[in-house]
Amino acid sequence: MKVIGFTGSPRSESNTEILVEEMLKGSSDTGAQTKIFNLTDMNIVPCKACMHCKVNEGVCATDDDMQEIYKELKEADAFIVGSPLYFGEMSAQTKPFIDRLFAFYIPDSEVNSKKNMAFVFSQGNPDEDTFSEYYNYMKTIFEMAYNVVDVLVSCGNQLPGDVKNKTDVLENARNIGKKIVESN
Ligand SMILES: Cc1cc2nc3c(=O)[nH]c(=O)nc-3n(C[C@H](O)[C@H](O)[C@H](O)COP(=O)(O)O)c2cc1C
Numbered sequence: 001m002k003v004i005g006f007t008g009s010p011r012s013e014s015n016t017e018i019l020v021e022e023m024l025k026g027s028s029d030t031g032a033q034t035k036i037f038n039l040t041d042m043n044i045v046p047c048k049a050c051m052h053c054k055v056n057e058g059v060c061a062t063d064d065d066m067q068e069i070y071k072e073l074k075e076a077d078a079f080i081v082g083s084p085l086y087f088g089e090m091s092a093q094t095k096p097f098i099d100r101l102f103a104f105y106i107p108d109s110e111v112n113s114k115k116n117m118a119f120v121f122s123q124g125n126p127d128e129d130t131f132s133e134y135y136n137y138m139k140t141i142f143e144m145a146y147n148v149v150d151v152l153v154s155c156g157n158q159l160p161g162d163v164k165n166k167t168d169v170l171e172n173a174r175n176i177g178k179k180i181v182e183s184n
């Protein structure tokens with residue numbers, strides 16, 4: 001069993017990254033192998049919409065760091081995507097990675113494997129309802145290609161590391177990390 005985490009915050013002591021790591025801890029506690037990629041350290045260019053992937057069984061023609069991720073994702077049983085919320089949506093560092101997952105979206109193909117996945121979002125606003133429409137929307141979109149096990153939203157994280165004292169949120173993250181493995 002292999003679980004991969006992706007995190008799209010550019011800052012150190014990122015709350016998003018802390019939560020993705022906590023989820024992976026939950027997965028590894030059940031015996032899963034885990035790996036984390038910081039998308040901000042990688043060269044992932046936006047999708048060029050060439051549709052090469054659609055006629056080549058999910059193979060993307062763009063030769064950048066996404067090729068390593070495609071390989072890892074094919075081998076993985078589940079994955080986690082974490083992003084800070086910027087102006088009500090995922091960060092610009094996360095978006096090219098998400099668009100490039102389109103390569104694997106081929107209905108009725110083995111490439112489109114309905115793997116388990118979970119989202120993590122960290123936001124500064126303490127109100128959990130303000131952006132709930134966006135989080136529900138992300139779940140709906142991803143349900144077309146994956147089994148979205150959970151969407152964890154951590155609110156009121158303005159400064160780096162704010163989430164470290166939120167033991168309930170950290171525990172929830174570990175439980176989701178377990179769940180994506182156990183519900184496989
Ligand atoms: C460019 C930018 C835009 C932001 N937009 C929002 C927003 O729309 N709503 C919100 O609640 N917080 C917003 N924030 C705050 C971040 O979402 C928040 O600090 C988050 O916890 C950062 O996650 P990180 O620690 O993983 O980087 C914004 C921060 C930045 C830098």
